[in-house]
Amino acid sequence: MRLFGASLFVLKAIVWLPIAVYVPALTFNQVTGIGVHTITPIVIIICTFYTTVGGIKGVVWTDAVQSVIMYGTLVVIMIKGTIDVGGFGVLWQRNLDGGRLNTPEYSLDPTVRMSVFSVFVGGTFFKLQNTSINQATIQRFMSLPSLKHIKQTLFTFSIGLTLLYMGCIYVGLVCYAVYYDCDPMATGLAGRRDQLVPLLVMRVLGVVPGLPGLFVSAVFSAALSSLSTLLNSLAAVILEDFVKPRMRTIKRPMTERTVALTMRLVVVVFGISSIFMVYVVEHLGMVLQLSASLQSSLYGPMLGIFTVGMLMPWVGEKSMFVSSIVSFAIMAWIVVNAQIENLTGSFRHTKLPVSVENCTYDFDMNRYLNSTAEVESHSGSSVYHISFLLYTMTGALLNIIISNVATFLYFGRQDVNSVDSLLLAPFLQRHLLKKSQYESVRLKSRATIVESSD
Missing domain, CATH: 1.20.1730.10 (Sodium/glucose cotransporter)
Incomplete structure (x- = not known):
């Protein structure tokens, strides 16, 4: 890993x-x-x-x-x-x-590029990976x-x-x-x-x-x-x-x-x-969006790895490795296809109106008319059109979910006591491991009593 x-x-x-x-x-x-x-x-x-x-x-x-x-x-x-x-x-x-001071869009639709949900929730996950891992x-x-x-x-x-x-x-x-x-x-x-x-x-x-x-x-x-x-x-x-x-x-x-x-x-x-x-x-299009998309598609699964490692000690290395590859492949597929659709023009975000009425230099009027043409509603799979700010969260959640599914259905749970406690979150060190260790000691004591009675 x-x-x-x-x-x-x-x-x-x-x-x-x-x-x-x-x-x-x-x-x-x-x-x-x-x-x-x-x-x-x-x-x-x-x-x-x-x-x-x-x-x-x-x-x-x-x-x-x-x-x-x-x-x-x-x-x-x-x-x-x-x-x-x-x-x-x-x-x-x-x-x-x-119209540049419009109120934020409170939609939960993940395809809305700059909604309150994508900026605050998706942006939090994006900065979390940037400062934590x-x-x-x-x-x-x-x-x-x-x-x-x-x-x-x-x-x-x-x-x-x-x-x-x-x-x-x-x-x-x-x-x-x-x-x-x-x-x-x-x-x-x-x-x-x-x-x-x-x-x-x-x-x-x-x-x-x-x-x-x-x-x-x-x-x-x-x-x-x-x-x-x-x-x-x-x-x-x-x-x-x-x-x-x-x-x-x-x-x-x-x-x-x-x-x-x-x-x-x-x-x-x-x-x-x-x-x-x-x-x-x-x-490849706008630099800011491109940078965030590439970082998120790669570090989203990575954030999932660290989250599982610190909070879910029952997930083993095999489960984590398989889920990491799958989540990375899914995110790469989404990001690559999103970039292709943006470059080919099959998916565009609606633009606010602009004016050229007081320009003091010559320019091509056809260019202006094309830039203000109505943008058709996007077509194709909406998976490609989710906001780039949600890529990190999507990659991390995919990794967390798939690793747990792989653990319980295929590879089995890992012994919690075999995990180094220093690698886990503090509250897990205080509660989960102590409880697990107590349970282990209790079972051993019961086994000893049974052997003695025999």
Whole structure:
């Protein structure tokens, strides 16, 4: 199971690394006009270099500096953008008139992309896997001196992440308020939704020398932070779970120099592979949804593995292994088909109306008319159309259910007393195991009494 989990992490890294590279490259392309495939190798080389040389300490320190730049730039965009549109009142009214401040949908329909259910329930499961079983996160927690420091860090991280999301939402409101009467997507000024914010930055901050560069540095900071963290964690996983066990099998101990060279080689190899994977990522739709979908489809079953391991000691390894493969296959099937249907246009989400009535430049009117055409209701299996925010929850629940079914119908229950109590949740350690141990002692005592009487 450990090897299977490590394999899922490596697969997740392979598909996610090029996404982390593609985001800043796309922004740089919108701001400067330099091609995406020109800037991508430069980003990867820089990140690979300081990750290889600095290790986890270098990653943490660069992340700290990059976070300051990222938050600072976000605040500048929010303040300057609000002033340019005429103040918060104008910003709010434009979004209200444009239907951007609509109340959340309280539907339990899983195909609703952004309902209250999918955001709060599905989003909770998504962040749970990201902060609880993600190797990159756990590796940082393990570098702290005590459990108390880990809890403090997690609390601070939660507040910071909430503020970041709120800031991004506000930037979205600013973006609509600026382009409310001339939508850049409808006119072709922005080729992808991911280019709207860079376009906003050039309009809002372009009049002040240096500020667009500050935004570009913030985007690069966020991407490099994620990229370096994942590369460092990937090197550790491959070394501990794939290389060292093999070296022990052939009875060849690894020296510190060999360990260092192995980890650096892993970072370099996967860094270079990301350059070529960018060509695939750029054809797969919105970056945010793609990233969340891929992570959730892989880490959903992984969350199920950890949940069963900590809460259900009666489930054995065979049951867990079979259910993990089945749940992973099901989630991969759902995600791949969902991406295909999104790319082919057989399934689309309804878009809010946009306007081009006050555009001051020439554009193709046919493009605008096509972008505002009525979207047909989706067809085909609704399984492909569940919200991407629910993928983690779906994968985890599938793994939990299938593993228990396999346990009770095929492989049988595992002896609870054979499980290391330190691997279980605290309340199980206090109640279930003690009760089981007491029952075992009681049965042994009864057997002894029966033998004595005979």
